Amino acid sequence: MKPDLSVVIGGIKFKNPIWTASGTCGYGEELAEVFDLSRLGGMVTKSITSNPREGHPPPRTTETVSGMLNAIGLANVGVDRFIKEKLKFLERFNTRVIVNVAGAKLQEYVEVCAQLADCPRADMVELNFSCPNVEAGMAIATNASLAEKTVSEVKKVFPRPVIAKLSPNVTDITQIAKACEAGGAEALSLINTLIGMAVDIETFRPRLTNNTGGLSGPAIKPVALAMVHKVYKAVKIPIIGLGGIRNYLDVIEFLLCGARAVQIGTALFVEPETPIKIIRDLEKYLSRKKIENIQELVGQLRIY
Amino acid sequence: MKKVVIENAVVIKRDRLNGDCRSLTIGNFPKSRLLKPGQFVHIRIPGPDVYFRRAFSVYDINPRAKSLQVIFKIVGRGTALLAELRKGDRLNVMGPLGKGFDFPFLRDKVILIAGGIGMPPIYFLAKKLIESKYDRRKILFFYGGKTKKELVNMAHIRKLGIKLYPTTDNGSYGFRGFVTKAVREFLNTETGQFRIYACGPQAMLRAVEEIARKYSIPGQISVEAPMPCGMGICQGCVLPLVSGGYTRVCRDGPVYQFGEVLL
Numbered sequence: 001m002k003p004d005l006s007v008v009i010g011g012i013k014f015k016n017p018i019w020t021a022s023g024t025c026g027y028g029e030e031l032a033e034v035f036d037l038s039r040l041g042g043m044v045t046k047s048i049t050s051n052p053r054e055g056h057p058p059p060r061t062t063e064t065v066s067g068m069l070n071a072i073g074l075a076n077v078g079v080d081r082f083i084k085e086k087l088k089f090l091e092r093f094n095t096r097v098i099v100n101v102a103g104a105k106l107q108e109y110v111e112v113c114a115q116l117a118d119c120p121r122a123d124m125v126e127l128n129f130s131c132p133n134v135e136a137g138m139a140i141a142t143n144a145s146l147a148e149k150t151v152s153e154v155k156k157v158f159p160r161p162v163i164a165k166l167s168p169n170v171t172d173i174t175q176i177a178k179a180c181e182a183g184g185a186e187a188l189s190l191i192n193t194l195i196g197m198a199v200d201i202e203t204f205r206p207r208l209t210n211n212t213g214g215l216s217g218p219a220i221k222p223v224a225l226a227m228v229h230k231v232y233k234a235v236k237i238p239i240i241g242l243g244g245i246r247n248y249l250d251v252i253e254f255l256l257c258g259a260r261a262v263q264i265g266t267a268l269f270v271e272p273e274t275p276i277k278i279i280r281d282l283e284k285y286l287s288r289k290k291i292e293n294i295q296e297l298v299g300q301l302r303i304y
Numbered sequence: 305m306k307k308v309v310i311e312n313a314v315v316i317k318r319d320r321l322n323g324d325c326r327s328l329t330i331g332n333f334p335k336s337r338l339l340k341p342g343q344f345v346h347i348r349i350p351g352p353d354v355y356f357r358r359a360f361s362v363y364d365i366n367p368r369a370k371s372l373q374v375i376f377k378i379v380g381r382g383t384a385l386l387a388e389l390r391k392g393d394r395l396n397v398m399g400p401l402g403k404g405f406d407f408p409f410l411r412d413k414v415i416l417i418a419g420g421i422g423m424p425p426i427y428f429l430a431k432k433l434i435e436s437k438y439d440r441r442k443i444l445f446f447y448g449g450k451t452k453k454e455l456v457n458m459a460h461i462r463k464l465g466i467k468l469y470p471t472t473d474n475g476s477y478g479f480r481g482f483v484t485k486a487v488r489e490f491l492n493t494e495t496g497q498f499r500i501y502a503c504g505p506q507a508m509l510r511a512v513e514e515i516a517r518k519y520s521i522p523g524q525i526s527v528e529a530p531m532p533c534g535m536g537i538c539q540g541c542v543l544p545l546v547s548g549g550y551t552r553v554c555r556d557g558p559v560y561q562f563g564e565v566l567l
């Protein structure tokens with residue numbers, strides 16, 4: 001019998017727990033040239049803001065040991081064009097679309113989400129409370145009461161589930177997690193990138209024009225696992241785990257630590273077909289372990 | 305919708321060229337026939353401390369053998385590891401990626417300008433023009449290097465039967481001086497309907513665009529920037545556009561019209 005990979009989050013069913021992460025799959029157009037997006041459980045689109053943003057001057061990315069630093073600067077087409085062109089493009093795929101939203105202040109999140117409320121293709125929104133590359137993003141990421149207020153205000157205008165995406169760049173991630181839960185978030189996703197730096201010793205300059213950037217890739221997986229587990233113990237709402245996932249083994253680690261679904265990020269840049277391989281390998285693993293439903297693994301970590 | 309293929313390809317031949325340059329012929333890439341001049345492949349380099357793929361312009365293809373060839377210069381960790389691969393070694397190749405060159409009008413005199421390791425896409429273009437029945441006598445290949453050592457595979461270019469103008473900065477081979485100086489001197493004595501294609505260091509491309517402006521010659525350049533994804537997703541390899549905003553070199557380029565990108 002084929003194992004059941006489906007999961008339910010915020011009352012919405014996903015055919016499998018494998019999503020692609022915001023900023024690492026664009027709006028789907030490029031990845032669709034590599035594989036059929038309908039095979040994904042979900043896809044989180046690049047952060048959008050009220051107005052289009054060009055992003056930071058290059059260089060915006062640099063390779064690091066087992067990962068990368070990025071300071072793209074939330075380059076995006078803006079919500080109007082996103083709805084008209086990008087969401088329309090995604091209509092042809094049978095996958096869940098989670099629209100990631102970023103804002104300079106609370107009001108921007110509310111405005112963008114209000115516009116998305118009328119777009120049924122936006123199955124959910126994910127609030128990027130964590131972008132380390134724009135100053136305003138960090139304000140909400142590190143302020144529990146502001147995070148709670150933002151979620152609850154968005155809940156008033158957006159009728160479908162709301163996910164809050166958390167930053168690891170805080171003293172206690174469970175405080176922000178609990179605040180978002182109190183604000184009415186249906187789920188939490190974590191982690192976004194860790195603030196980092198790389199230096200060119202010839203020019204004495206940082207390798208990114210933004211000076212610092214967000215670290216992602218395999219290098220951050222242990223941090224992400226620890227945070228997922230900590231938050232899992234602190235809240236009741238489902239967690240979507242991400243950070244450095246490359247293969248099905250990584251996914252199972254996240255599930256055991258408490259994630260109900262996961263997102264694949266930077267790995268897509270190296271191996272765009274990663275999600276497809278993971279889905280296939282997860283089926284094999286579950287069959288071998290005689291596990292009927294993947295949900296049985298969630299939070300099954302046996303701590304010392 | 306599937307346009308980009310990712311293959312576990314295999315090294316079928318490797319050659320040490322002059323200086324730090326190497327050639328790799330890569331087999332088991334069934335879609336090699338789809339690769340166009342100016343397009344590139346994104347190669348995953350097996351080994352520690354090389355996380356992203358590395359981009360290489362296509363130098364040549366052999367559709368019947370399902371193979372492609374790249375020429376590269378050792379400049380860092382990735383290319384050093386690539387140089388160590390042997391016949392039979394596997395490597396993962398993704399492509400075709402990027403936009404290639406637009407072909408010229410048949411009546412155009414085509415000036416090809418290659419600087420250093422910018423030669424591969426220019427050679428591939430020359431070869432495809434000839435295969436497409438462009439007049440050999442109307443194709444001129446200016447190929448510049450710092451020294452003679454930097455000029456590789458001259459025999460291949462000669463075999464195309466087109467006029468080759470080698471240049472070296474120190475005069476160790478061919479014309480002495482920058483390749484763009486040779487082009488300028490050529491244009492001072494020739495007339496006709498020209499079109500220019502160029503690939504090389506940024507300073508060379510800037511000089512090429514200056515010449516093109518002065519003589520009102522249309523054409524294209526191929527540029528490079530370190531690229532994480534190579535597919536247009538991450539927006540990491542952007543360059544500023546003259547008209548404002550940024551362009552993704554991997555997807556909107558790497559080939560651009562003169563005057564499009566801010567060099």
Ligand SMILES: Cc1cc2nc3c(=O)[nH]c(=O)nc-3n(C[C@H](O)[C@H](O)[C@H](O)COP(=O)(O)OP(=O)(O)OC[C@H]3O[C@@H](n4cnc5c(N)ncnc54)[C@H](O)[C@@H]3O)c2cc1C
Nearest residue numbers: 358359360361375376377380381382383424528529530531
């Ligand atoms: C579209 C495209 C086509 C290319 N075609 C060729 C080719 O045909 N032959 C060839 O030899 N090289 C080509 N390059 C450049 C090649 O990708 C880089 O030389 C290679 O990525 C360097 O990897 P590395 O690990 O050896 O160097 P690293 O250790 O990563 O870096 C060494 C130096 O190279 C620079 N560098 C790194 N990556 C790139 C990059 N992608 N583009 C420009 N500079 C870079 C770094 O800033 C550094 O100064 C091309 C690049 C692009 C974008």
Ligand SMILES: Cc1cc2nc3c(=O)[nH]c(=O)nc-3n(C[C@H](O)[C@H](O)[C@H](O)COP(=O)(O)O)c2cc1C
Nearest residue numbers: 021022023047070128191192216217243244265266
């Ligand atoms: C180039 C790049 C761009 C990103 N853009 C966004 C973004 O716009 N919004 C967001 O919430 N996260 C963004 N992220 C963060 C990822 O979604 C993810 O949280 C992070 O990279 C960790 O996962 P990974 O290690 O699997 O990549 C970006 C990451 C990268 C590498």
